[in-house]
Amino acid sequence: MTSAYLIMDNVSVVRFFILSGLNETNEYRVTLFTFTLLYYCMIFFLNISIIMIVILDENLHEPMYILLCSFCMNGLYGTTGFYPKFLLDLFSSSHQTSYEWCLLQAFVMYSFACCELSILAVMAYDRYLAICRPLHYQSVMTKRKVSLLICFSWFTPFALFSINILLTSRLKLCGVKIDRLFCVNWVIVQLACYKSDTKDITAYFTLIIYFSHGPFIIWSYMHLIRTCVKSKDDRVKFMQTCVPHLISLVMFIVVPLFDFVFMRFGSTDLPQSLQNFISIEFVLIPPVMNPLVYGFKLTKIQNRVLGSSFFAKKYGQ
Template identity: 55%
Template sequence: MTFSDNASTVTLFTLSGFDEMMEHRATFFSLTLLCYCAIILVNVALILTIILDENLHEPMYIFLCNLCISGLFGTTGFYPKFLLDLLSDLQVISNAGCLTQSFVIYCSACADVVILAVMAYDRYVAICTPLEYHSVMTKQRVTVLVYYPWLSIFCLFSVGIVITSKLRLCGSHIEKLYCTNWSIVKLSCSSITANNIIGYIAILFYVSHIILIVCSYVYLIRTCLKSIEDRGKFMQTCMPHLLSLLNVAVALLFELMYSRFGSSDLSSFQNFMAVQFLIFPPILNPLIYGLQLTQIRIRMLSFCIKSGNNNILK
């Protein structure tokens, strides 16, 4: 890096979160690789099940497929680099690589919330106004709702990343296992007002979709209390959604608490808190839906049985 007036143009960042992990790098590498393989397996299995079965080409399952894609997208921004760092003696990342990793992880985390909001809207229309469902959830609207999470967050975080890339930095030491926009901004020597504004807009964006989810479920619960049939429909299709929402919300809350109030005295615990939202939601979301939604469970079992029978015949 080059220095000028106590500021620097940083070309490489050092990731210091690995300091206590390197003594057991083989164990961490094995567990991480196993976790990443599990994430790929369960998400790809659910995506292929939905794509290959025409009976599952309905809005609810299409949005679920989008949620799995978001999980794969976010973990791809973390796991390959993390595994390489465990094998390396020097854990560094380029400026461009750090910004890209931050962009991918943030987009995935935010996309999860927005997609869950879209799914809540879909369940609201299906249960509260069932007779109007097909006229409301047209192919055109479903297409818009599939692309909306990605287009909105890409635009929002692209602006944030561009602003962050213009900052003058006074350090290159990131006390985490991976890059985040906030970890780069904390190293800034220049004004971060624009970054704070984008941050508040992002928080408002998050909160507005969480409010939408809460409002949708308030109406859903009121509607479902009126009939046994609606209660059964709620338990079958909405409980997995609520479990996934709880899964994502708790994981992101822990990450937010860690980022803002984490103590360097608990580095091992902090490392876990920093990555748990990249472990639990991507694994649990497909499992929750795969086990709870009857149609998906039946389709996946039938695919497994057919594959087993074909292997026996060979």
């Protein structure tokens, strides 16, 4: 096997990493490749469908649907950072990934996750204004305000994790084995020969920013629920627009949060297959469930899908 280290000026420089999480896929990699490819195509089709529906229908150029469009775009971004590389790795006997590609994948996966959480927080704020402050909704959620919120959701993770990855790239590493199906920044940092206080401060600062989204979302829903119990119309609006958001939120947060705790404080007693599932749940279930849930629950999206297919052909609309 080619050495994972390159000796330069008596210093070992890591050339590639080995993803040991793929070791248990050797026996059924053809089957896994087929189903993974089909699944990725389904993710692509569902999310592209929602994006195109929102873009092409001017009646859907409202804050909630624009945020949904951004939500699906982020789903495509995150899954593109995982599935193509995973499909290639299935047929690699060494399960190696280059140092540069590993850092790039770590950046994509982390920025995707944090962008997803930011968009969920903005969507909670949008629902809070629409239901709890309906008279102020139009004046507050202007197109400019929505654009700024979406920019915040996307560019803040990009900026923060550009700094994190840059700091990671400056570390001297004493290991190349990553017990995952994909590259994780925290695991790469754990391979460092020495501890970096600057890197720790940056990482914890990023964690504080994104964990603070949780209390904001909880606060929004406390007000939403308190308002909705008073009115039948508000309860209907809550069921149609807030339930999909809650489903997305729970799916995205619960298992990745467990993985986050396990990655830092857990043991290695769990079977590798279970560790693999937990680590990829956030690119496995939400990217499919989100467009399906919103497509079924949001009346305008549902009517647009039905109107552009069966009913359009039948009635010539």
